[in-house]
Amino acid sequence: MKALDLRGLQQRLEKKTDNIYFLVGSEPFLIDEALLSIKNKVLSTGATDFNYDSFYATDVDTAKVSDVIGTLPMMCPQRLVVFKQTHLLTEKQWEKLHAILESPVDTTVLVMVADKM
Numbered sequence: 001m002k003a004l005d006l007r008g009l010q011q012r013l014e015k016k017t018d019n020i021y022f023l024v025g026s027e028p029f030l031i032d033e034a035l036l037s038i039k040n041k042v043l044s045t046g047a048t049d050f051n052y053d054s055f056y057a058t059d060v061d062t063a064k065v066s067d068v069i070g071t072l073p074m075m076c077p078q079r080l081v082v083f084k085q086t087h088l089l090t091e092k093q094w095e096k097l098h099a100i101l102e103s104p105v106d107t108t109v110l111v112m113v114a115d116k117m
Contacts (some may be wrong), residue, residue, distance in 0.1 A: 026115050
């Protein structure tokens, strides 16, 4: 997938939803707007509270994130998992996420947010 700016992301979301998004940038407003656009698309119907999880790389083990990604959504076609500060992950932590990145879960949209690549 090619890199998109905020408007390009919003236009793409009108057509389809991907299973994995990487949001990279140091502008919090644009990251928040992109997250809101994805959240509104993915969780437009159903129980938002049951199908939305957000984690910070500094506060959680990647195995927990992997478990949540594999959890089925409740009363909604998809769940949304946001994983922030992923630029701080170690190589070992990335390895724990490798299987999910190689074979995304159809019922989960994973958004990984980083200040830089």
